[in-house]
Amino acid sequence: MSILATVLAACLCAEPAPAAPDTTILHCGTLLDVPGRPPRRNVSLVIRHGVIDQVTDGFVRPRENSGDTAIIDLSDRFVMPGFIDCHVHLTGEYRENRALINVVETDADAAVHATVFARRTLEAGFTTVRDVGADGDAIFAVRDAIREGLLPGPRILAAGEAISATGGHGDGTNGYRDDLFDLPGVEHGIADGMDACRQAVRYQVKRGADVIKTTATGGVLSNTAAGVEVQLFEDELTAIVETAHMLNRKVAAHAHGATGIKAALRAGVDSIEHGTFLDDECIALFRQTGAYLVPTIHAGKFVEHKAEIDGFFPPPVREKARLVGPQIQDALRRAHDGGVLIAFGTDCGVGAHGTNAQEFTYMHEAGISEMDCLVAATVSAADLCGLSAEVGTIEPGKRADIIALGSSPLDDIGATRDVRFVMSRGVVHKSE
Ligand SMILES: [Zn+2]
Structure with missing residues (x-):
């Protein structure tokens, strides 16, 4: 084996575990171990080397001489799996003067900001x-540093740059003078035609993408009067999905308008992000394909509120x-009533990072039961992320x-904002 191959093999080893006591025992007053089933009372969790070793009735104590063991008393708490947000943008937070920020902030700024936002989120x-769209390399660096235990933050599945058409929702040069930027190409996720779409997906995977994001329709915050309907042809969407699936990556499709939702679902995407104008035909396609809807009401409320402020957004x-x-x-x-699978997602980065749990309240207001809200952010989100085994x-x-x-x-969904204890990988x- 060459030196390079040896180094590569070493780098591809399993996720390293950060420092923690050998064994930690959590005494849980109420435990919702499997959202969707009733919670249990007075249960101990035994954690060894960052992995759940035992789930045992009653409050157990460590055996004598059992080494480095910590006991944590959560006997008056409601204990459950960590929440999963399937739609964030950790490298930034939307601010009023975004047109200027876009041209002065560097990858380094984005990385520093992401470390702060990652901690707030955790x-x-x-x-x-899932970080579904970020410029440059910052998100990959932050993801890797968290995985190595160098920074506090959530486990990140990163998409890198979204795959979008020229002038589409993911084209970062929209709204700027022509001479400021070259026409962006596949290295920025901008792709027109099947070949370019295949290359753009391959390029993001080469850069380190865990998941592929595409913008099937126009979006709210791109500075172009291009509406919110479909922006990619079906052969382009199909090329994106086939390439991503061949490379074992799922596809998250941003889509507001019904034509784009349908085109993306027919192409075989794994989730629709937003889904604002979904109709009965969309609901039937969701059920047929098994794709998830990631609602992001949090972002909808943010833009609705800010649109009332004169001058906050460009026209x-x-x-x-x-x-x-x-x-x-x-x-x-409508999606929930129609039996569509729902996975929790906020689009935080549009709204403020760390306020993600507000989405639970918005979901509950839309008629989702407390338990179904929790399932969406745990069991279902893990399924969409391909992480159900972990x-x-x-x-x-x-x-x-x-x-x-x-x-x-389960009594008041607002309790999801009252987080007292967080353990990540032990x-x-x-x-x-
Ligand atoms: Zn987004």
Whole structure:
């Protein structure tokens, strides 16, 4: 084996575990180990080397001479699996003067900001996120540093740059003078035609993407009066999905308008993000394909609110914000009534990082039961992320991603914002 091959093989080893006591025992007053089933009373969790080893009735004590063991008392807490947010953008947070920020901030700025936002997200109880769209390399660096235990933050599945058409929602040069930028190419995710779409997916995977994001329709915050309907041809969407699936990556498709939702679902995407104008035909296609809807009401509320402020958005953005914002919560209601699979996602980075759990309240207002809200952010989100073997429930063999709330979210969904304890891969990041 060459030196390079040896180094590569060493780099591809399993996820390294950060420092933690050999064994930690959690005494849980109430434990929702598997969301969707009733919670249990007075249960001990035994964590060894970052992995859940035992789930045992009663409050157990360590055997004598059993080495480095910590006991944590959560006997007056509601303990459950860490939340999963399937739609965030950790490298930034939307601010009023974004047109300027876009041309002065560097990858280094984005990386530093992402470390702060990652910590806020983790402390809000989110132990896994999908980052579905970021410029440059910052998100990959932050993902890897968290995985190595160098930074506190959630496990990140990163998409890198979204795959979009020229002038489409993911084209970062929209709204700028022509001479400021060269026409962006596949290295920035901009692709027209099947070959370019295949190359753009391959390029993101080469850069380190865990998941592929595409913008099937126009979006609210791109500075172009291009509406929110379909922006990629079906052969382009199919090329994106086939290439991603061949490379074992799932595809998340941003889509507001019904034509784009249908085109993306027919192409075989794994999730529709937003889904604002979904109709009965969309619902039938969701059920036929088994794709998830990731609702992101949090972002809809943000843009609806900011559109009321004169000058906050450029005119084309303000118009789209007024169109999309008020509809997005009702889309979830219709999708849920129609039997569509729902995975939790907020689009935080549009709204403030760390406020992700507000989405639970918006979902509940749309008619989703407390338990179904929790399932969407655990079992279902883990399924969409392809991480069901590792996270989403508290069972032996899974990663110790565990949170504790001050009271039961099954009585009041607002309790999801009262996070008192966060453990990620066996390491305690918050305890009060
Ligand atoms: Zn987004």
